[in-house]
Amino acid sequence: MSKVHRLPAALANQIAAGEVVERPASVVKELIENALDAGARRISVLTEFGGKKLISVEDDGEGMSADDARLAVERHATSKLQTAADLAAIVTLGFRGEALPSIASVSRFRLRTRLRGELAGTEIRIDAGQMVSAKETGAPEGTLIEVQDLFFNLPARKKFLKADTAESAQISKLVTQLALGYPEVGFTLRNGGRVVIETPPAASLAERFFQMYGDxxxxxxxxxxxxxxxxxxxxxxxxxxxxxxxxxxxxxxxxxxxxxxxxxxxxxxxxxxxxxxxxxxxxxxxxxxxxxxxxxxxxxxxxxxxxxxxxxxxxxxxxxxxxxxxxxVPELVLSQAALTPQRPFTGALPLMWGRVPSASAALGPDAAGTDRAGLDPLGDAIERAIQSPGATVGAVAGRETIASLIRPMVPLGQFRNTFIIAVDEEGIAIIDQHVAHERILFEKISEQLLKGGLESQRLLTPVIMDFGAGEHATLKNHFVELEKLGFSLDDFGGSSIRVKAVPAILKWEHSEAALRAAAGDLEGLTPGAGIEESVRQLAATMACHAAVKANDLLDRDKMQFLLDELRRTAHSSVCPHGRPVVLRLTRREIERNFERI
Ligand SMILES: Nc1ncnc2c1ncn2[C@@H]1O[C@H](COP(=O)(O)OP(=O)(O)OP(=O)(O)O)[C@@H](O)[C@H]1O
Ligand SMILES: [Mg+2]
The missing domain is CATH 3.30.230.10 (Ribosomal Protein S5; domain 2)
Structure with a gap:
């Protein structure tokens, strides 16, 4: 006796339903999509008990003839696809001819429809995939589908449904999404008699968006x-x-x-x-x-x-x-920067804090922190920064932006050596000097890392640093990437590393901490792929270690330099870690507080 046999249609449909109908929201999705494909302008959804007891979807679309309605509930019956070629360019939401028979196989299903322009409508009832009745009936143009007792014949599936409120939430989320996708269609969703969503047809996405989310x-x-x-x-x-x-x-x-x-x-x-x-x-x-x-x-x-x-x-x-x-992106205000003819930039890291030392400049750890070339923020750096073609220029929308937060401003001084206080005609700004500088450096460092690497600063005498075993292993595996950061390193045996050069942007005393942090960033990454995979992380780390710190005393020129740089830095309203950079008190706020307006 042959053991292979064809599955009865109802069982095959139930199996297909396993994929198509997972929960009440999937039924709602299929029925609304059918209504949209039928050109509906109004779709009304009604659910009870999270859709478990009842889902009804009514539309004013083109409807179906009696013959089409009978076919529509059969498997693989669709009006949306004729040939294999159509499959390559589908313009409807449905195309498989699976949804209705699947839904009808796992519920008590009723379809009532009338084709536009026809006199009589059709009503079909199906219980768990078995046709109960199909007859002519009076009906408005369009289609109504009612799905009752979902999964009543599949208790195992029913058990997996969530609480009514959770299923209801899924349904309203889905209707919200479809309503966003189809602004020209009016949607109503009622759950247990309560109106959950009501959006009349809208003229544009903007209008629909406003209906759904307000201003x-x-x-x-x-x-x-x-x-x-x-x-x-x-x-x-x-x-x-x-x-x-x-x-x-x-x-x-x-x-x-x-x-x-x-x-x-x-x-x-x-x-x-x-x-x-x-x-x-x-x-x-x-x-x-x-x-x-x-x-x-x-x-x-x-x-x-x-x-x-x-x-x-x-x-x-x-x-x-x-x-x-x-x-x-900050606006580049018409200043000397905009008026100066731009000449091509040749040096590295044009917008970094401080003068960029030449590759041959050498220093010893002893000299670090005092007379190191990289620490002088003035001279060349401002010159170059002003004329750098790398400065970002962007248009500014009407809303308040960072450009309006930091116009060309005059620094007045520091508060607790941590915040720069600056003024212009329109107000007072308080800038977190560390996060501001970090933000500026982050952009530049990311750019340089992607281009090739950071400038390095050779030490007069190499320095031996000791690390933990894990750090040591990571560092050893990533010498090539660390070289791109500006470190030049050798394994010195045990868990020691010999440091021959450090990134030019770092103060010597911050180099060791930066190296440890970089080891943390690179940990677990494939050697060789490290920089590409973690550019942002490494850039953020280096920026953090190279930036001026809280409690660093800054002179006026340094403050001015920082403010100017910040204005040029894209997205400068947050630091790489997402912390705010600027707090602004507008003239209006100040005057209001003094009751001058
Ligand atoms: N609300 C409706 N208004 C008019 N015709 C409909 C409606 N719902 C279904 N139909 C007709 O019934 C057919 C079968 O619907 P069904 O959802 O089962 O398949 P489909 O939409 O073609 O493909 P899919 O399985 O991908 O949804 C559709 O092709 C369409 O012709
Ligand atoms: Mg469909």
Whole structure:
């Protein structure tokens, strides 16, 4: 007797349902997507007990004829795909012909529909995949689908559902997302008679966004078009405390997807501004020709595959960086800097604190900290900084930005040798000197690390430093990368290292701590890949050790230099660790406090 046999249709559908229908929210998703594909302008969703008892989705779309309705609940029946060629350029949300039969196989299912322009409608009832009735009926144009007692015939699945409130939350999240993707469609969601979401059809994404989220001053608009790809939406602005965390909604051709390339591009865009691990809120809408993206790669259609992955990555990253730049990059005020003809820059680290010593300059540890060439912040450095073509220039949006926080200002002095107090016509700024300098150096160091390496400073006599066994092993494995940081090192046996040169930006007395910190950054990384993998971390470490410290006395020239540099530094409102740099008291605030207005 043959042991292979065909599964009965109802059982095959239940197995398929295992992939399509995980929970009530997945039913809501499939039904709303069908309504959207049918051109609905209003979609009304009703749930009871988190969708476990009832899910009903009604739309005013094109509806179905009696014959189509009967077919629609059969497996692999779809109106959205004709040939294999269509699969290569799908423009609808559905395409498999799986959703309705799957849902009907695990619930008590009712479909009522009337095709636009027809007189009579059709009603079909299915229980656990078995057709109960199919008859003509009166019905409004459009389609209503009711799903009762989800998983009543699959107790094992039912057990895995969460509490009603958790399932309800999933559903409202989903409806919110779909409503964002389709501003022109009105959505209503009711749960147990209570209205949860109600958004009339909107004229634009901006309007829909406002309906859903109100006025969000902490988000900025993204808009870019390049290489046939359009990116539009809203992302978290840079704030002193770092970008706001929040949901990351990404739609590709109006389909909500999760995608690693996209997540990476978002993270990279923000990493320019802060190294802090965050998940900034984004609502992004990416449009590209349908034949450049494969949507048929995931059982619930939650993932896609891009033909030009790196192109998408780059366009998206730039779109966000540009948008952030609109609020994060300081304005280059018309000053001598802008008026001086720019000459090509030849030295290294033009914007570093201090004069950059030539590679042949040598010093001994004894001399360090006093007459070291790298410690003089004046002379050349300001000259070069002013004329450096590397200075970042960006437009400034209407909102208050770092450029408006630090205009060309006059430093008055320090508070507790830690904060610089500066003034201009429009107010008073208090700047944390360490984080400000750290921010400035971080940008420069990252850039130099990516370009090749940092300038190094040879010691007159090599110095032996002792390390812990772990540190010693890491350092030994990464001599090549550490050389890029500006260290020149030999293994001296035991757990000692002979130090022949240190980064020029570091004061001698900070070199050892910086080396230990760098060992921490490099720990566990593959030798040879270290710098590339941890550039940001190493740059942050070096910046932190090279920056002026709290309690360092600064003279007026140093303060002025710092303020000027800060104005040129992109995203300078937060330090590499996300700490704020500037506190500003505006003229208005001051006058208000003195009751002058
Ligand atoms: N709300 C609706 N209005 C009009 N037609 C509908 C509606 N829902 C389903 N249909 C019709 O029924 C067919 C089957 O729907 P079903 O959701 O099972 O498959 P699909 O949408 O084609 O593909 P997928 O399984 O990827 O969702 C659709 O192709 C469509 O023609
Ligand atoms: Mg469908």
């Amino acid at each position: 969000r001053a902490d988000l900025i608009e993204v808009r870019k078009q390049a290489a046939g790809i359009t990116v539009h939406g809203y992302v978290a602005a840079l704030a002193e405390a770092g970008p706001v965390r929040g949901p990351q909604h990404v739609f590709v051709n109006r389909r909500l997807v999760r995608d690693r390339t996209i997540s990476h591009a978002i993270q990279q865009a923000y990493s320019v501004a802060t190294i802090k691990e965050r998940s900034p809120e984004v609502h992004l809408f990416i449009e590209l020709p349908p034949d450049r993206v494969d949507v048929n790669v995931h059982p619930t259609k939650a993932e896609v595959r891009f033909l030009d992955q790196s192109l998408i990555h780059e366009v998206l990253r730039r779109a966000i960086v540009d948008a952030l730049g609109q609020t994060g």
